[in-house]
Amino acid sequence: MSLPFPIPPFALECKLFAKDAFGASFTHPFVLALAEGTLDPKVFRFYQIQDAKYLEAFSDACAILSTKVIDPDDKLWLIDAARMALVVESQLHLGYGKTLGYDASTIAQTEPTPNNLAYQNHMITTAMKGTILEGFCAIAPCPWLYVELGQHLVQKKGTIPKDHPYASWLTMYSDPGFNDYMANLLSRLQKYADLTDLDAKNRAKLTFRQSCDYEWMFWEQAWTSQVWPHR
Amino acid sequence: MSLPFPIPPFALECKLFAKDAFGASFTHPFVLALAEGTLDPKVFRFYQIQDAKYLEAFSDACAILSTKVIDPDDKLWLIDAARMALVVESQLHLGYGKTLGYDASTIAQTEPTPNNLAYQNHMITTAMKGTILEGFCAIAPCPWLYVELGQHLVQKKGTIPKDHPYASWLTMYSDPGFNDYMANLLSRLQKYADLTDLDAKNRAKLTFRQSCDYEWMFWEQAWTSQVWPHR
Amino acid sequence: MSLPFPIPPFALECKLFAKDAFGASFTHPFVLALAEGTLDPKVFRFYQIQDAKYLEAFSDACAILSTKVIDPDDKLWLIDAARMALVVESQLHLGYGKTLGYDASTIAQTEPTPNNLAYQNHMITTAMKGTILEGFCAIAPCPWLYVELGQHLVQKKGTIPKDHPYASWLTMYSDPGFNDYMANLLSRLQKYADLTDLDAKNRAKLTFRQSCDYEWMFWEQAWTSQVWPHR
Amino acid sequence: MSLPFPIPPFALECKLFAKDAFGASFTHPFVLALAEGTLDPKVFRFYQIQDAKYLEAFSDACAILSTKVIDPDDKLWLIDAARMALVVESQLHLGYGKTLGYDASTIAQTEPTPNNLAYQNHMITTAMKGTILEGFCAIAPCPWLYVELGQHLVQKKGTIPKDHPYASWLTMYSDPGFNDYMANLLSRLQKYADLTDLDAKNRAKLTFRQSCDYEWMFWEQAWTSQVWPHR
Numbered sequence: 001m002s003l004p005f006p007i008p009p010f011a012l013e014c015k016l017f018a019k020d021a022f023g024a025s026f027t028h029p030f031v032l033a034l035a036e037g038t039l040d041p042k043v044f045r046f047y048q049i050q051d052a053k054y055l056e057a058f059s060d061a062c063a064i065l066s067t068k069v070i071d072p073d074d075k076l077w078l079i080d081a082a083r084m085a086l087v088v089e090s091q092l093h094l095g096y097g098k099t100l101g102y103d104a105s106t107i108a109q110t111e112p113t114p115n116n117l118a119y120q121n122h123m124i125t126t127a128m129k130g131t132i133l134e135g136f137c138a139i140a141p142c143p144w145l146y147v148e149l150g151q152h153l154v155q156k157k158g159t160i161p162k163d164h165p166y167a168s169w170l171t172m173y174s175d176p177g178f179n180d181y182m183a184n185l186l187s188r189l190q191k192y193a194d195l196t197d198l199d200a201k202n203r204a205k206l207t208f209r210q211s212c213d214y215e216w217m218f219w220e221q222a223w224t225s226q227v228w229p230h231r
Numbered sequence: 232m233s234l235p236f237p238i239p240p241f242a243l244e245c246k247l248f249a250k251d252a253f254g255a256s257f258t259h260p261f262v263l264a265l266a267e268g269t270l271d272p273k274v275f276r277f278y279q280i281q282d283a284k285y286l287e288a289f290s291d292a293c294a295i296l297s298t299k300v301i302d303p304d305d306k307l308w309l310i311d312a313a314r315m316a317l318v319v320e321s322q323l324h325l326g327y328g329k330t331l332g333y334d335a336s337t338i339a340q341t342e343p344t345p346n347n348l349a350y351q352n353h354m355i356t357t358a359m360k361g362t363i364l365e366g367f368c369a370i371a372p373c374p375w376l377y378v379e380l381g382q383h384l385v386q387k388k389g390t391i392p393k394d395h396p397y398a399s400w401l402t403m404y405s406d407p408g409f410n411d412y413m414a415n416l417l418s419r420l421q422k423y424a425d426l427t428d429l430d431a432k433n434r435a436k437l438t439f440r441q442s443c444d445y446e447w448m449f450w451e452q453a454w455t456s457q458v459w460p461h462r
Numbered sequence: 463m464s465l466p467f468p469i470p471p472f473a474l475e476c477k478l479f480a481k482d483a484f485g486a487s488f489t490h491p492f493v494l495a496l497a498e499g500t501l502d503p504k505v506f507r508f509y510q511i512q513d514a515k516y517l518e519a520f521s522d523a524c525a526i527l528s529t530k531v532i533d534p535d536d537k538l539w540l541i542d543a544a545r546m547a548l549v550v551e552s553q554l555h556l557g558y559g560k561t562l563g564y565d566a567s568t569i570a571q572t573e574p575t576p577n578n579l580a581y582q583n584h585m586i587t588t589a590m591k592g593t594i595l596e597g598f599c600a601i602a603p604c605p606w607l608y609v610e611l612g613q614h615l616v617q618k619k620g621t622i623p624k625d626h627p628y629a630s631w632l633t634m635y636s637d638p639g640f641n642d643y644m645a646n647l648l649s650r651l652q653k654y655a656d657l658t659d660l661d662a663k664n665r666a667k668l669t670f671r672q673s674c675d676y677e678w679m680f681w682e683q684a685w686t687s688q689v690w691p692h693r
Numbered sequence: 694m695s696l697p698f699p700i701p702p703f704a705l706e707c708k709l710f711a712k713d714a715f716g717a718s719f720t721h722p723f724v725l726a727l728a729e730g731t732l733d734p735k736v737f738r739f740y741q742i743q744d745a746k747y748l749e750a751f752s753d754a755c756a757i758l759s760t761k762v763i764d765p766d767d768k769l770w771l772i773d774a775a776r777m778a779l780v781v782e783s784q785l786h787l788g789y790g791k792t793l794g795y796d797a798s799t800i801a802q803t804e805p806t807p808n809n810l811a812y813q814n815h816m817i818t819t820a821m822k823g824t825i826l827e828g829f830c831a832i833a834p835c836p837w838l839y840v841e842l843g844q845h846l847v848q849k850k851g852t853i854p855k856d857h858p859y860a861s862w863l864t865m866y867s868d869p870g871f872n873d874y875m876a877n878l879l880s881r882l883q884k885y886a887d888l889t890d891l892d893a894k895n896r897a898k899l900t901f902r903q904s905c906d907y908e909w910m911f912w913e914q915a916w917t918s919q920v921w922p923h924r
Contacts, residue, residue, distance in 0.1 A: 056303060059306060066294045071339075072287060072317065075290060079294065079314050082310050082313075086310060090303075108301075
């Protein structure tokens with residue numbers, strides 16, 4: 001599939017380095033069932049509630065990173081990314097919340113699963129402790145994977161039937177509106193890679209790969225209704 | 232003057248505690264000259280460039296604070312506040328930049344004055360190290376003072392002549408659109424004060440008063456074209 | 463077993479809340495084999511290398527928390543706790559490193575396992591975003607469990623034979639010198655609990671329980687030589 | 694004066710860039726009077742109380758920076774630097790506190806002066822938001838200046854009479870024990886400068902110079918018993 005946004009060299013390097021982890025999501029049973037429309041609504045509900053919590057942490061990571069960049073354009077882009085995580089995607093939750101039976105209070109009272117909490121804290125800690133490049137590399141796999149996955153699934157399926165139970169989800173992430181977002185994000189990876197020494201670049205690639213693994217582990221926690229070991 | 236937004240008890244307590252520091256801005260020569268329209272455009276330009284830098288730090292403080300609040304509404308409010316500092320007010324700068332001769336690159340190349348840097352770092356450090364209440368108390372005086380000042384000056388002057396050189400500034404900060412913002416901000420001060428022990432509340436009031444002093448010191452740095460001691 | 467350090471009410475509340483997660487470590491096969499001396503040295507080596515990385519994150523969490531406390535005694539206690547994580551325990555690693563074949567460079571080049579990274583980032587993120595109480599609750603289970611476990615194992619075994627392969631480990635954590643540390647740590651939990659509202663106390667208990675689960679998951683990652691899902 | 698610790702190129706570049714600000718302290722009336730022994734004990738008491746508060750912030754900056762470095766040696770060095778700020782120098786305060794009449798409670802109840810708070814927050818904010826190099830550049834001028842100043846004053850005076858009222862101060866900062874500390878600190882500046890792009894290096898030099906100005910402003914706040922503008 002040719003993607004409608006440019007992938008600068010360092011982003012490509014990250015993706016190749018994390019090839020297996022990035023690619024694994026495309027065949028995760030959760031994803032396949034979601035695309036087919038056969039996914040148990042209870043499992044999707046579990047996923048959505050965890051996802052809402054995740055997006056708050058995504059916002060946190062963007063917010064912290066926004067304090068570190070010097071360029072006001074980068075600062076605003078990151079604040080906008082934080083805002084989008086909280087606002088735009090929460091609209092998706094609003095819709096599914098009504099049909100699947102959950103709301104802000106359900107989300108607030110749900111403990112994140114181990115895989116979810118691990119991913120959240122990975123992004124936040126990296127944004128705080130790491131270089132700017134590492135911060136961007138921690139958050140990039142989430143939108144990148146969702147956009148590629150959304151476009152891949154829609155392309156594979158052709159048109160999405162209106163009665164597909166997860167039409168809103170598929171439509172949202174295959175929205176070409178995300179292409180600009182991705183172009184902006186990946187060009188910033190390049191910009192900061194160009195300013196970063198080799199060791200720190202290698203750490204950033206490791207961080208990127210960990211986030212790719214966490215993406216797969218996120219499907220996994222939803223698919224298995226993951227619980228903490230001793231509860 | 233009766234203000235068109237409610238002032239809950241803790242906000243009132245802060246304001247009374249910081250009465251002298253809060254009030255001092257109303258009679259600072261910079262403010263009087265700004266209102267009269269007699270302010271030297273070079274001094275206003277100096278002020279605007281420093282203000283643009285300040286607003287980036289205001290955004291940073293809001294961004295850090297947004298990571299600490301649990302309530303998603305508070306998180307979004309703070310991200311929006313960060314965004315407004317970067318976007319809405321930067322539009323003011325865009326206009327004045329054209330007539331007074333400065334742009335993003337001028338701003339980027341200007342070192343903050345001592346008073347400005349002190350205020351910036353006060354907000355950011357408090358947001359990071361302090362309680363949520365202290366964080367809100369560090370950022371509250373800026374919008375509160377500007378809104379009160381804007382409305383006070385416009386009320387005092389009656390209508391602002393179209394040829395008033397600082398009409399945009401006066402119009403912006405007397406905009407009743409800020410009243411909602413203020414109501415939301417001050418109600419959050421109350422919400423977090425209700426959750427905070429007495430010592431931490433007292434530290435928060437001290438923080439609030441320091442920010443009020445910094446507001447006055449901000450006019451002062453512009454009025455005196457403040458420089459670092461040894462340059 | 464009666465413990466030689468006092469457990470103030472809030473610490474007790476935490477421990478009861480996390481009873482299952484705290485207790486689970488006592489019967490984890492890794493722990494049983496460690497006590498018996500039958501643990502595969504390769505597995506112990508894996509554990510030690512991951513532990514060395516963990517202790518750096520423990521130091522980070524203490525360091526961040528040290529910036530938030532106002533009381534200089536608490537600040538120094540936390541800096542000392544950070545220091546102890548880096549120094550005292552690294553001496554243990556120095557000894558085992560020689561016999562098991564690893565050194566600082568091995569540690570630096572090893573990626574943390576998923577369970578380890580999750581625990582590390584949990585402590586650091588909590589220290590940064592949470593209240594002071596939450597920060598203390600994130601770090602408390604590690605020393606508390608090790609001290610109880612060390613004293614429990616030594617008490618169960620009577621004397622540790624000199625040729626026990628993990629004698630240094632067992633001796634270290636059963637050292638009564640840790641009792642003062644624990645008394646100091648748990649009294650701080652109480653001090654900050656007394657200053658904290660109920661919701662935040664409940665969040666702190668949840669954080670404590672998550673760290674107890676992470677302790678068990680830490681034995682588990684060593685026992686299973688945990689790898690990232692796609693490598 | 695030939696200094697007994699090496700000054701690597703980047704540290705030298707910083708010092709030359711900040712020459713005026715660094716040098717200004719040597720002739721500040723507070724410093725001259727301190728060396729002569731003619732400094733009003735009330736002014737010295739004011740200075741010491743403010744200094745005690747400052748050192749807590751110095752510890753905070755080192756603590757934050759310690760979480761960002763990857764190399765465990767650097768991490769430990771920074772934790773030790775935090776500890777030294779809290780412990781070793783607090784012993785100086787213990788002695789002077791007895792003769793000049795202040796203790797931990799006096800320090801806790803004193804508000805930092807504007808210049809002091811500005812300096813504190815400069816170090817902390819830089820440690821949090823900036824690169825590692827900027828963090829080191831924010832904290833370096835304090836020990837560097839004190840060591841040079843201490844050695845300069847003692848060299849100038851020859852031996853310090855036992856009845857010199859500020860003998861402990863002069864003895865402490867002329868202690869050759871600090872030379873190792875300085876060698877370690879400045880070599881880390883170089884190490885991180887070598888990993889840093891040019892723009893960030895220039896920002897770090899600016900940060901260094903600001904800290905040098907803040908050093909002078911610290912003498913100034915003590916000399917003038919600085920107060921906040923509206924109290």
